[in-house]
């Protein structure tokens with residue numbers, strides 16, 4: 001067994017577990033590269049090319065000279081067509097396509113078309129925000145909310161749809177109801193460079209890179225270093241920041257940096273710990289943005305062990321609270337498999353909003369326990385009887401922020417505090433305007449454009 005940390009119990013330090021990873025750039029984008037050429041993703045494993053935010057990332061990939069490194073997965077690929085739900089002890093393919101929404105497809109008790117047709121008659125909600133669960137059960141029925149939407153929120157936010165905000169987690173859904181189908185401006189904007197155009201022409205559903213997703217922050221930092229226009233500091237935890245006549249003094253463990261403006265990509269809690277006491281109301285609001293912990297277990301099996309082909313399967317909380325889902329990594333990205341011989345790579349994700357309830361405090365959970373739970377689930381859900389030949393267990397403390405009801409108001413209020421107090425501070429990163437890789441890259445670009453104007 002290969003474990004990320006040598007201790008049996010995880011020893012987590014600091015918000016976001018950041019101290020452990022300060023020797024590298026990339027945050028949760030982390031690829032484990034084994035000497036024999038096999039790759040395992042510990043964080044995101046695929047990026048979506050769609051929309052303005054997706055095109056923006058592809059433009060950056062192209063600017064970094066990574067176009068030839070891209071591993072695209074098209075919509076016609078089996079991993080895009082097949083996603084599964086594990087319900088009542090069985091795998092069910094999620095319905096897609098016209099014929100499947102016309103029929104009753106288990107685990108659902110009536111054709112999805114019924115839900116979609118009756119949705120048209122549902123009146124617009126009156127609240128300025130609503131939980132995802134309430135929104136979907138009101139418009140599409142309780143069954144869809146309990147099974148499909150519960151699972152979807154676990155597979156994106158590792159969160160509970162009963163507590164997550166529809167307005168902040170799925171803005172297009174909320175806006176569609178408010179504006180009767182009008183597309184948000186952001187989805188229409190965003191120019192497409194040659195790589196983004198290729199992604200549209202070839203109908204990519206997601207992409208990765210030959211050297212894994214972490215090749216993106218690696219190339220970005222190499223590019224910035226080579227350009228000579230940026231100074232990058234690794235192993236330099238920000239301890240606190242203080243307003244100064246010209247902007248800020250940023251205090252590190254072993255030095256101080258002067259800054260006229262700070263674009264902070266720190267997780268909300270980490271930022272709240274370094275702000276000066278004069279920002280008390282901002283500190284309080286940052287602390288209100290909670291995050292969940294996810295255990296990520298990578299498994300490698302000899303041979304082709306999967307009974308089905310697809311992206312993976314999700315497990316609704318009614319089936320198993322602690323087990324969020326299993327990604328069948330070998331299917332979308334066989335290029336990352338061991339070059340010699342047939343193997344199957346899987347990733348089991350556990351915990352999220354249910355971590356404490358199911359596993360106890362992250363500090364006390366053992367790698368053995370997480371590994372046993374993951375391998376038992378693979379054997380029970382997928383009928384894999386052999387033991388994995390290689391395993392890796394990682395505990396990502398506070399890795400996915402939870403946009404709870406009213407999140408939009410908190411973010412608005414933080415930005416208006418910053419404006420009112422004339423603070424030269426921009427808030428970017430996953431705590432505020434979207435958790436996907438595309439969202440956080442786009443939020444950085446938007447902040448820079450706000451400072452220097454468009455065309456950056």
Ligand SMILES: Cc1cc2nc3c(=O)[nH]c(=O)nc-3n(C[C@H](O)[C@H](O)[C@H](O)COP(=O)(O)OP(=O)(O)OC[C@H]3O[C@@H](n4cnc5c(N)ncnc54)[C@H](O)[C@@H]3O)c2cc1C
Nearest residue numbers: 018027028043044045237238270399429430435436437440
């Ligand atoms: C298991 C998992 C799977 C995911 N899968 C996908 C996916 O398939 N597709 C997708 O689009 N997204 C996915 N995501 C989401 C996405 O990866 C993250 O939301 C995104 O990477 C967050 O980026 P960030 O830069 O905002 O934050 P982070 O990655 O958290 O980066 C914050 C950085 O700040 C540093 N830091 C913290 N405090 C300090 C301090 N005081 N001083 C200096 N540095 C500090 C940290 O060390 C870290 O490097 C996944 C996330 C996880 C955890």
Ligand SMILES: C=Cc1c2[nH]c(c1C)Cc1[nH]c(c(CCC(=O)O)c1C)Cc1[nH]c(c(C)c1CCC(=O)O)Cc1[nH]c(c(C)c1C=C)C2
Nearest residue numbers: 048083154155156157158312313314324325326327349436
């Ligand atoms: C089981 C847990 C998780 C899996 N992935 C994530 C978690 C918490 C994290 C994650 N997955 C996606 C995103 C980005 C969303 C975006 O806007 O691009 C994040 C933060 C992508 C994603 N994964 C699934 C869906 C439906 C999406 C949304 C975008 C898309 O349609 O591609 C489903 C899914 N995730 C996991 C599994 C096992 C699974 C389904 C079979 C793992």
